[in-house]
Amino acid sequence: MKKIPMLINGEWIYGDAEALLDVGNPSTGKVIAQISNASQAQVEEAVRAARIAFESDEWRQWKAYERGQLLIDFAHYIRQHAEEWSLLECRDVGKPLTQARADIEAAARYFEFYGGAADKVMGDTIPIEDGLLNAVVLEPVGITVHIVPWNYPIQITARSVAAAIATGNAVIVKSAEDTPFTTHAITEWFAEKLPKGIFQHITGLGRDVGPYLTTHPDINHITFTGSVPTGIAVMKAAAENVVPVTLELGGKSPNIVFADANMELALEGVVRAIIQNAGQTCSAGARLLIEETIKDTFLPQLVQKFQAIQVGPGEADMDMGPLLNERQHTKITTLLRQAKKDGYVITGGEPLTIEGYENGFYVQPTILDGVPPNDPLAQEEIFGPVLTVLTFSSVEEAITLANGTDYGLVAGVWSQNIDTAHYVASRVQAGQVFVNNYGAAGGIQMPFGGYKKSGIGREKGFVALRNYTQMKNIAIRYAPPIQH
Secondary structure: OEEEOEEEOOEEEOOOOOOOEEEEEOOOOEEEEEEOOOOHHHHHHHHHHHHHHHHOHHHHOOOHHHHHHHHHHHHHHHHHOHHHHHHHHHHHHOOOHHHHHHHHHHHHHHHHHHHHHHHHOOOEEOOOOOOEEEEEEEEEOOEEEEEOOOOOHHHHHHHHHHHHHHOOOEEEEEOOOOOOHHHHHHHHHHHHHOOOOOEEEEOOOHHHHHHHHHOOOOOOEEEEEOOHHHHHHHHHHHHOOOOOEEEEOOOOOEEEEOOOOOHHHHHHHHHHHHHHHHHOOOOOOOEEEEEHHHHHHHHHHHHHHHHOOOEOOHHHOOOEOOOOOHHHHHHHHHHHHHHHHOOOEEEOOOEEEEOOEEEEEEEOOEEEEOOOOOOHHHHOOOOOOEEEEEEEOOHHHHHHHHOOOOEEOEEEEEOOOHHHHHHHHHHOOOOEEEEOOOOHHHOOOOOEOOEEOOEEOOEOOHHHHHHHEEEEEEEEEOOOOOOO
16 A cells, blocks of 8 residues: 655655544545645644745745756756656546646646746845935745645645745645545655755644644745635634735636637536535536526536436546545535436436446536525535536626635636626626636646635736745935935
């Protein structure tokens, strides 16, 4: 049985506790590895090591372009091992191999992008008066904690870690207990390249290890991606020490389809937006808002496409893979069983058994129709391949429905009328709005984050570099003031 160690203070170690945690393959239901559950003492050691490393002359002497070159070199390394790492992600998460390959390439792009940006993080000067040089400089915040979810482990590790290292911080990554493989692979490379303590990887149950990190007084920034309740807990814990957070939380994102939309493009976009990673995506297009005049033609075509979706093990590389684990499978199937009793299911709604993979966590992609807009099925994040259909009769009603949840992460607008598309995009409360597309192939350069309970702050793009820097104003008197 493969055992995945942690990296703390430059040493590969296991947890203090004797018991190891099982890591399963969602496609087969079989245990494929084990990890440690880090103790509070081990987290303390990691934070001490990070502080020593961050303040060391060795790390301070690294020039920005040297940090950048390291990240670019790593992007090349990822691409050289793309197929091997894609298989790791596929087996760990259960997603189809094609989707895993896209995640590996996205990770490479994050390291490449922030590698190129490392020596371009610049301050400014402010003209105050003659004889006074007033400079604004950007400095690394210090120790950054990155709490990574299980649905996109390599992408979400890459997007925040790359920005943090580019700006000169010491990072501690806590991977999800279900999906440690690719984060461990990243750690192996950085362990050989960086001073000890600059990059550390901790494993364990989120409910145990997470609070050790989020309540620690010597942490300088926390990046968390996950559920709203856990995000609130992270924010409360960080507030005790006045530690800033970047939170990327849930979503109930709408695809808004108007009568004048390109129907074929809209159909494909709506399907992709909900079956990607079996719907286990914060930005999944989980609500279809459709103009009522085209519902009777659009919905039957959508049902046909859902019924044609091929579901199977990740390595078989079909349209959709399994859910992550038994807990997730039980949650989704229980919800769908009730939805079926309530008469909302128009296609799907059942667990699936795949021949040869009977213990995998499969479910049919599902469409729900007739759900009231205020029902939990239309309001709450399901995190599975479940699409809820709502109708509207006017532009204003579409906007009201789109904004009618606690979330505001992503939205899609499908219309060939530029006036309508722009008007709706400008009024939908979402951090990203796509017009006649959805997702933009990862969008490495595009700021990503949410309105309302979908989060705080932004990931991706140049703006994310500010998460890992702090601003200092330096005023230097270099000549007597001119006497008037």
